Amino acid sequence: MELRGVYNLTNIRRADTNQYDRGDLSFIIVAGAMVFLMVPGLAFLYSGLSRRKSALSLIWAVCASNAVVIFQWYFWGYSLAFSTSATNGYIGNLKNFGLMKVMADPSPGSPLIPEILYSFFQMEFGCVTAAILMGGLAERGRVFPAMVFIFIWMTLVYCPLACWVWSTHGWAFKWGVLDFAGGGPVEIGSGIGGLAFSWVLGRRQERELLNFRPHNVSLVGLGTFLLWFGWIGFNGGSAFGANLRAIFAIWNTMVAASFAGMVWCLLDYRIERHWSMVGLCSGTIAGLVAATPSSGFLHPWSSVVVGILSGALCNFATKIKFIVRIDDALDLFAEHAVGGIIGLLLNAFFASTTIIAADDVNIGIPGGWIDRNWKQLYMQVAYVIATCAYTFVVTALIAKGVDLIPGLQLRSTAEGERLGMDEVEIGEFASDYIEIRRDVTDSRWPSDISDGTKGLYDAPVAGGDRHGHPDLEIRRVASQEANGNGTTGPRISSELPLEPIFEKPENGQIT
Structure with missing residues (x-):
């Protein structure tokens, strides 16, 4: 039935x-x-x-x-x-x-x-x-x-x-x-x-x-x-x-x-x-x-x-x-x-x-x-x-x-925006590889700091780790070392420049 x-x-x-x-x-x-x-x-x-x-x-x-x-x-x-x-x-x-x-x-x-x-x-x-x-x-x-x-x-x-x-x-x-x-x-x-x-x-x-x-x-x-x-x-x-x-x-x-x-x-x-x-x-x-x-x-x-x-x-x-x-x-x-x-x-x-x-x-x-x-x-x-x-x-x-709901703020922080949403939100990356720099604003190019720290930030950076930006803590320590723990010597800013700084070599070519 x-x-x-x-x-x-x-x-x-x-x-x-x-x-x-x-x-x-x-x-x-x-x-x-x-x-x-x-x-x-x-x-x-x-x-x-x-x-x-x-x-x-x-x-x-x-x-x-x-x-x-x-x-x-x-x-x-x-x-x-x-x-x-x-x-x-x-x-x-x-x-x-x-x-x-x-x-x-x-x-x-x-x-x-x-x-x-x-x-x-x-x-x-x-x-x-x-x-x-x-x-x-x-x-x-x-x-x-x-x-x-x-x-x-x-x-x-x-x-x-x-x-x-x-x-x-x-x-x-x-x-x-x-x-x-x-x-x-x-x-x-x-x-x-x-x-x-x-x-x-x-x-x-x-x-x-x-x-x-x-x-x-x-x-x-x-x-x-x-x-x-x-x-x-x-x-x-x-x-x-x-x-x-x-x-x-x-x-x-x-x-x-x-x-x-x-x-x-x-x-x-x-x-x-x-x-x-x-x-x-x-x-x-x-x-x-x-x-x-x-x-x-x-x-x-x-x-x-x-x-x-x-x-x-x-x-x-x-x-x-x-x-x-x-x-x-x-x-x-x-x-x-x-x-x-x-x-x-x-x-x-x-x-x-x-x-x-x-x-x-x-x-x-x-x-x-x-x-x-x-x-x-x-x-x-x-x-x-x-x-x-x-x-x-x-x-x-x-x-x-x-x-306005606590914990549901739509906007990321300024630091998160600088690091990128992939790092702070997802923890994975669309393109993860080793590169020298990501953006022209990442540091001076070519770096030539008069206190002998030339190349301080030129080491390759993992693309997925800091997106071309040296870690702020590394910058702080490096700055203190270069400045004699903050008391003497030329100052190295821990902030990224807003515009790229190009230094022109003697031969007139930027390489």
Whole structure:
């Protein structure tokens, strides 16, 4: 009798799932796996863009935030974003707490796939958003408090933003805002959120900003192209089926990314007279970001405009952080917030009813100006203003609240920042090897101290031990010995100079 009951239950489940096309199911499973690959892509991108002494801490923060978001989404995140019984238009309820009752029913986003698959795919969006936001930690943030912050942020910021525009009860959804794959929840959420987080965290020490360059541009390139690959699933999968709209979304993603990369690179060339790899990667990401909200609405020719504008405007937006004096180290605002805003606003001009209907589900939805829908622009503008304002204010409040909890201070100490986050937070290093010096500011070069201590600090230093900086205790003892226990002789400062001191030999060459 028990076996018969199991058999009958199996038949019921099989009948429920037969309503879905196996090709659609397979496509979204693969697309979700592609989106997951964006997490290590971001980890490598951020690591390559940082100094060597903080490279591993950013990889750790991105990977750990992925685990935190998976738990949060399973625990109550999905329910707060997509529960179908909530009707307030701003945030869901706990109907699907712990994924309860999330089974084979058609999903809130599309009848083409079951809700359990939809919850997995949307979870990966949350993971990527949190991973982007972790760039705000760059070179001065503590990683454990950041994990507490990201759990709260996902609950109070990301879930409401997702509910607004993707839930069938969300106010932006019912109003008719066009946001295909997350210009609001993902891009504005992470970009404006990163700006607010960086503002609360504070600027890095000025000495850490001198002579700053990415420590590994190869990792920047690798991370960018892992992101590009994942973004194909990110945007293509947002059609929720193996259909023509997904193909248009993929084409638009490719076109926007390529044009934005070329434009950014050309703009950098006019100043640097070099073909910057970092510039090419930055522009490519800007185009991918702008394609996120627009790729499922546009004809491919419109994405040429999306790519050109995002490449140019996001490039210029990198200067805003200097104006507002917020140390947005990895340009989360310029890349993600500005790129997302561009894509959302261009939907008002170029969104096409024909492309929207290419999934055979969203029939008759009005497009933008090309379909003579003149009111779409103010709807998009209002949505952008609402998401930006809500994200900045609530993110800043969450960050400040966490920072005030004893033991959860978000910012490392000045000494920890000097040593690097890898040493003080992780205890391991992305690149651990022997070198003579790490930075031009580590000591005098070439050292030539008149009291006979030439070469005092020239011994090779283990890259993972002190990151090129002699230990402060060694400096103190050496200084006392050179000064006769502090009473006579020339003084050797225990502080690093803010600027490199170059001494010119008699032959006129610095060697």
